[in-house]
Amino acid sequence: MLDREEFVEQAYFFGVLYERLGQDNTLQELLEQGRFEVLATTKLPMAIEFLSNELKHSGTIAPAMKKISHYFTPFQRYIVEQSETDRGRLDFKTALLILKHEAEYRSRSDNRQGFFLYQFETLCRNRLNYDLGLKAMSEDPLYSPEWKEWILIVRKQLGFVDIADLIYGRSQEFVKYRKRHLGDDAEADYPILFGEREGKIAFANRRKDPLFLFAAMQRHLAYPPVPKREVREDALEMVPQMHRRIERLEQRIKLMEEEQRHGIDITKFYASHRPAPLDEIE
Incomplete structure (x- = not known):
């Protein structure tokens, strides 16, 4: 680091x-x-x-x-x-x-929960490749071996299992749930990476749009809001661009019509730019 x-x-x-x-x-x-x-x-x-x-x-x-x-x-x-x-x-x-x-x-900060959520939300909001993105995340030196292993598990299961369920299953809140139903000896067989707070938020956002999960996590963990591309109204700039494109399309259509009728007279394209005679140059 x-x-x-x-x-x-x-x-x-x-x-x-x-x-x-x-x-x-x-x-x-x-x-x-x-x-x-x-x-x-x-x-x-x-x-x-x-x-x-x-x-x-x-x-x-x-x-x-x-x-x-x-x-x-x-x-x-x-x-x-x-x-x-x-x-x-x-x-x-x-x-x-x-x-x-x-x-x-x-x-x-070195809060790994916040970093994971910030990086994962970046992939989600900007529609980046999850497979390559999660692979890059797993190689970040900030994460411990347990975190890196879990990120690769997320990489494999994402799309089959909801991200809220994946977070909840690795939270202290899930351990408490197991103990309530299976007894005090019901410990998790894998490393717990998220606390009770993150587990409660994940459980509350199961089967919902992941953006609701990210918004709640960002409020409580105070990691930076994820930037996303701003869609600007470029109507004033697009009108002249579209006008020029339409003109080019019209010209191409005219050329195609002339070619189908009697061929193209290419002399009209260079008549106005015909080079001066050699004697005039001299």
Whole structure:
């Protein structure tokens, strides 16, 4: 695990990228600026320089984050990787905000229950791949071996078993239920990862939309709210774009109709741009 000051500087760095990206600054320029703004006594400036070099060569930074996995966690790398894919559902600015909130949370808490719920809710709200996302979560150094084993179990059972049931089954509240019905000797045969509070919340949200579970957990565990992509009304921008596309479609339809009737007269496309005679150039 990194020192607290590393996560404090990471949160600042991701926040700076989020705020300044799109303000006539390229990501390459922002990385160069951020390298000099963050605390020089941390390892982050060297990590940023490595990201900058990778961006120059490949146009992405996720491969560099994977190469320095001792500094950036697999989950951080996965979030950036999903934002850099051509067909990804996660945009880069939302990914930066996710990483900013997570780094802030790491700098002030090591609550594994809160981290699991924040990361899992991130996958859910942003419609990311659960299989790859949970695999990345299981490799996070924050989690103990018992947690990593359970996360991989969730990875296998998700879709067949409700997430609220999976949490409730590993809670102290479930142990109390067993003791009430089976006697005081009825202990769980597996590690208990959640307390009574989390178990009660999970039980109350069984067979419900998982978003209700996440909202209740976030209120009681006080982990950061999960960012999600904001849907903006771009009607004013879309109208001229649609107008240009319709014009291009109309032109293509006219060409197809002419070709079917008597062929296309291509001379009209370059008549107005016909080059000057050689004698005039001389």
